Amino acid sequence: MISQEELSLARECLDIARACGASACRVTLTKSTENLIATLDGQIDKVTRCADRSMSIAIFADGRFGSFSTNKLESEALRDFIGKATDTVRMLSADEFRRLPDALRYCTAARSGLEMDLYDEAWNSLGAEDRTRMAMEACVTGKVPHAGLDPASPGYRLISEEGEFSDSEYDTYVLDSQGLECRHCETSFDYGVEVTIEDADGNKYSDYWWTAAPRLKDFDAAACGATAVMRAASQIGSTPAPGGRYNMVVGAECASRLVTPLLNALNANSIQQGNSFLVGSLGKQLFSDGLTILDEPWRKGEAGAKLFDSEGVATKEAPIIENGIVKRYFVNTYMAAKTGMQATSEDAIRPRLCACGGSAKDKEALMALCGSGILVSDFNGGNCNMTTGDFSYGICGQLFENGRIVRPVHEMLVTGNFLQLWKNLVAAGSDFRTCATKLVPSLAFSDVDFSG
Amino acid sequence: MDIFGLSRSQMRSIVAEGLKGGDWCDLYFEQTVYHDLLLRDGAVASGGFHLDYGCGVRVLSGEKTGYAYAESTDFQALMDAARAARAIAGSSGRFGVPAVSGEAPQYYPVLSPWEDASLERLAAWLVELEQAIRSREPRTLKVIAMMSWSQSDVLMYNSLDELTQDSRPLGSVSVTAIFGQQGRTEQRSTSRSLRCGAEMLGDGLLQELAAETVAGLDDSFAARRPKGGKMSVVMAAGASGILLHEAMGHAFEADFNRKGQSIFSDKMGRRVCRRGINIIDDATIPGCRGSIRYDDEGVPGQKTYMVTDGVLSSYLHDRISARFYGVEPTGNGRRESFRYNPIPRMRTTYMESGSDGSLQDLIASVRKGVYVDKFANGEVRIGEGDFTFYVNRGYLIENGRLTMPVKDINIIGNGPQALADIVGVAGDLKIDNGTWTCGKEQSVAVSCGIPSVLINNLTVGGE
Numbered sequence: 001m002i003s004q005e006e007l008s009l010a011r012e013c014l015d016i017a018r019a020c021g022a023s024a025c026r027v028t029l030t031k032s033t034e035n036l037i038a039t040l041d042g043q044i045d046k047v048t049r050c051a052d053r054s055m056s057i058a059i060f061a062d063g064r065f066g067s068f069s070t071n072k073l074e075s076e077a078l079r080d081f082i083g084k085a086t087d088t089v090r091m092l093s094a095d096e097f098r099r100l101p102d103a104l105r106y107c108t109a110a111r112s113g114l115e116m117d118l119y120d121e122a123w124n125s126l127g128a129e130d131r132t133r134m135a136m137e138a139c140v141t142g143k144v145p146h147a148g149l150d151p152a153s154p155g156y157r158l159i160s161e162e163g164e165f166s167d168s169e170y171d172t173y174v175l176d177s178q179g180l181e182c183r184h185c186e187t188s189f190d191y192g193v194e195v196t197i198e199d200a201d202g203n204k205y206s207d208y209w210w211t212a213a214p215r216l217k218d219f220d221a222a223a224c225g226a227t228a229v230m231r232a233a234s235q236i237g238s239t240p241a242p243g244g245r246y247n248m249v250v251g252a253e254c255a256s257r258l259v260t261p262l263l264n265a266l267n268a269n270s271i272q273q274g275n276s277f278l279v280g281s282l283g284k285q286l287f288s289d290g291l292t293i294l295d296e297p298w299r300k301g302e303a304g305a306k307l308f309d310s311e312g313v314a315t316k317e318a319p320i321i322e323n324g325i326v327k328r329y330f331v332n333t334y335m336a337a338k339t340g341m342q343a344t345s346e347d348a349i350r351p352r353l354c355a356c357g358g359s360a361k362d363k364e365a366l367m368a369l370c371g372s373g374i375l376v377s378d379f380n381g382g383n384c385n386m387t388t389g390d391f392s393y394g395i396c397g398q399l400f401e402n403g404r405i406v407r408p409v410h411e412m413l414v415t416g417n418f419l420q421l422w423k424n425l426v427a428a429g430s431d432f433r434t435c436a437t438k439l440v441p442s443l444a445f446s447d448v449d450f451s452g
Numbered sequence: 453m454d455i456f457g458l459s460r461s462q463m464r465s466i467v468a469e470g471l472k473g474g475d476w477c478d479l480y481f482e483q484t485v486y487h488d489l490l491l492r493d494g495a496v497a498s499g500g501f502h503l504d505y506g507c508g509v510r511v512l513s514g515e516k517t518g519y520a521y522a523e524s525t526d527f528q529a530l531m532d533a534a535r536a537a538r539a540i541a542g543s544s545g546r547f548g549v550p551a552v553s554g555e556a557p558q559y560y561p562v563l564s565p566w567e568d569a570s571l572e573r574l575a576a577w578l579v580e581l582e583q584a585i586r587s588r589e590p591r592t593l594k595v596i597a598m599m600s601w602s603q604s605d606v607l608m609y610n611s612l613d614e615l616t617q618d619s620r621p622l623g624s625v626s627v628t629a630i631f632g633q634q635g636r637t638e639q640r641s642t643s644r645s646l647r648c649g650a651e652m653l654g655d656g657l658l659q660e661l662a663a664e665t666v667a668g669l670d671d672s673f674a675a676r677r678p679k680g681g682k683m684s685v686v687m688a689a690g691a692s693g694i695l696l697h698e699a700m701g702h703a704f705e706a707d708f709n710r711k712g713q714s715i716f717s718d719k720m721g722r723r724v725c726r727r728g729i730n731i732i733d734d735a736t737i738p739g740c741r742g743s744i745r746y747d748d749e750g751v752p753g754q755k756t757y758m759v760t761d762g763v764l765s766s767y768l769h770d771r772i773s774a775r776f777y778g779v780e781p782t783g784n785g786r787r788e789s790f791r792y793n794p795i796p797r798m799r800t801t802y803m804e805s806g807s808d809g810s811l812q813d814l815i816a817s818v819r820k821g822v823y824v825d826k827f828a829n830g831e832v833r834i835g836e837g838d839f840t841f842y843v844n845r846g847y848l849i850e851n852g853r854l855t856m857p858v859k860d861i862n863i864i865g866n867g868p869q870a871l872a873d874i875v876g877v878a879g880d881l882k883i884d885n886g887t888w889t890c891g892k893e894q895s896v897a898v899s900c901g902i903p904s905v906l907i908n909n910l911t912v913g914g915e
Binding site: 041047048050072081095128162196203205206275385412450 | 489492493495496497498499500501502503504505506515516517518519520521522523524533536537539540570571572575593594596628630632637638639677680681698711712713715791793828829830831832833834835836837838839840841842859860861862863864865866911912913914915
């Protein structure tokens with residue numbers, strides 16, 4: 001945790017900046033400690049201890065602005081650093097729109113950093129033996145039942161398992177020359193595993209799984225290894241399906257890939273530059289009636305919850321897209337001044353895509369709803385043209401008919417345009433993973449182009 | 453290097469502390485100062501610099517790794533880090549790491565140090581770049597251009613008493629422009645990144661970037677999605693080297709093979725593509741973004757033939773994988789910063805020129821396919837070998853001629869199959885000097901290149 005001495009140092013930075021001639025300044029002090037235990041095939045492979053501190057300083061001087069950071073936090077070094085930073089700012093072009101936020105918008109509720117109930121004191125009592133035990137308990141090498149290499153059964157051999165348990169503590173303190181002081185502390189316990197299996201013909205298949213929780217009592221990695229193995233095994237014998245138009249069901253484990261471009265396109269930075277397919281979309285119904293995405297940053301104890309953004313502005317629980325209508329752009333102080341738009345927050349903090357289209361809760365129910373199509377269990381590369389919304393992604397998954405999986409598919413591409421895709425949203429489940437910071441459930445779309 | 457303030461005897465003591473828990477210990481000192489300037493809405497009104505300083509301590513015990521770092525080079529802090537890193541102690545395997553000797557040549561001399569260049573001059577160059585784009589293309593709506601330059605000073609010391617140091621400059625310019633035509637918009641991006649000083653910022657580069665940014669804009673507005681499916685793909689010289697990076701390079705990184713994960717892990721010494729094809733990973737190209745005098749384990753940078761005359765001839769090794777395979781390290785042990793332990797990573801990956809004529813010859817040989825020449829990102833699934841790369845720009849090929857422009861399509865294939873399906877290699881090798889960054893666990897600067905090639909049977913995304 002950030003010490004009193006470090007808090008004082010951050011405050012001192014404001015004084016130094018002012019003494020150097022800055023008219024305004026924001027300082028963000030971050031401190032984190034992380035321990036990682038990596039395993040390879042059921043044995044400890046790597047132990048890492050990370051301890052980081054960094055001071056980020058935004059300086060406003062003579063109508064100009066610059067952004068700086070350093071991890072040399074001795075008082076004398078900081079004094080020299082801020083002096084040079086202020087000199088640099090003075091050499092940039094003036095920008096009348098650069099300013100600190102309206103102080104009335106500041107978060108005043110994050111004083112101790114513990115308000116969101118995301119800090120687990122149990123982290124402090126975790127020892128090396130506990131970490132090793134948790135990393136080893138999560139391993140499946142030697143434990144996974146499999147059918148060996150009997151060609152008569154869907155046999156496979158686990159040939160590699162790489163796991164990583166990590167636990168971390170993050171502490172962020174933001175203050176500025178208008179009196180802002182905000183703090184956010186959280187702990188996190190994480191496990192991720194990647195496995196490679198080999199089938200009877202010597203073909204390899206790899207897959208992964210992960211989990212995370214802010215509190216140790218909620219952390220359970222027991223199923224991760226087996227889930228990763230089963231996901232890899234589900235790909236045995238995969239081949240491309242014929243190209244064409246299919247219904248598409250996207251599993252909750254990877255569905256946020258389709259939401260991220262929407263959120264990015266709502267950022268005022270992109271909109272002001274014309275580099276967004278959602279320019280001029282505010283208040284318009286562009287998507288399926290069923291599409292509702294809410295920002296829910298105030299949920300105590302939930303991963304991703306936070307009371308303030310990087311400017312110290314209070315976050316807000318509000319719809320981003322509601323019943324297919326765009327309700328909110330993400331507008332920071334600079335973009336608000338520059339464009340005349342109302343300032344909101346810099347980004348979505350903890351977006352949740354709401355269930356729609358009936359009672360289907362998960363991908364199995366969505367497959368039943370769609371009847372036939374392709375279930376996407378992972379994306380492989382691809383990108384989106386932000387000015388047009390055109391996208392193309394590699395995928396692997398399962399071909400399904402009559403609501404049931406028929407066979408695995410891979411080496412396929414899904415191609416389209418995000419405006420059209422989200423018009424074709426058929427239903428969304430409610431099975432989002434609570435360990436993620438974007439809460440996106442399994443999704444079903446109609447009329448999607450696949451190439452294979 | 454004086455900036456780290458430790459004597460060799462102090463380094464020796466820290467390493468000795470680490471060796472109480474392992475059979476190898478090394479130190480990686482780093483100071484990186486990164487500067488940036490951003491042009492937006494016609495003015496360079498944003499910029500800054502960022503300082504990162506510290507030292508990583510690695511202890512190896514057999515193949516197992518203990519790692520810790522300190523954001524200082526205080527002796528006691530590093531002794532504590534050595535004690536934390538040796539927590540890996542207790543494993544069984546013990547085998548020696550070979551010494552690596554030799555002074556590496558300088559691959560990135562700096563003629564005009566960045567610190568001597570005035571911010572006003574650098575900012576003016578960005579403004580001129582925007583003007584050059586606008587003067588070439590009246591449909592320009594917006595231009596965002598970023599210039600960045602960094603200097604990484606690194607010093608490496610290890611339990612063989614080897615002391616190595618390097619100073620790595622990296623200058624980059626990237627530009628994104630938005631163009632408008634009849635209510636429609638198109639975005640174009642281009643970049644340059646070189647290990648050199650501010651001498652890269654000549655008028656020649658400025659005009660090159662401006663020309664590349666606007667080139668083929670009419671075709672971009674006219675481009676459509678092709679009908680998707682399997683087809684022949686002609687990949688233009690240069691940036692198409694992303695194919696080698698994604699489809700082959702990662703699968704040749706020895707850590708994936710040591711762990712049995714790579715689809716190429718049982719193919720050493722076997723033919724993976726037709727005779728005459730040589731695929732290289734090279735640290736020694738002067739000024740290239742992917743070049744390094746020494747890797748981040750102190751091993752001299754090298755030119756490594758991964759595929760020689762069509763046969764898989766070498767993986768890319770760090771010291772761990774090299775001793776596992778009983779070969780010399782290839783100088784591929786790289787890391788993002790002192791916060792990370794080194795792992796096998798590519799540098800500049802390319803294919804040597806072939807003898808199948810010119811790009812036009814390759815296109816003329818295709819009845820139905822696509823030609824692609826501008827790319828964004830790529831990805832690979834190591835086990836299956838399935839790779840993808842995203843195409844920003846290309847054309848349909850019909851009966852040996854370029855026809856309809858296409859854009860925003862992903863292409864997917866399988867590494868070993870794609871290698872085997874390379875049926876034409878032109879004689880026009882080109883290294884691409886864009887801002888390529890590889891994101892395998894950590895971000896490192898790389899580059900890529902290739903002559904024009906013809907590949908049968910890749911799957912092209914479409915409608």
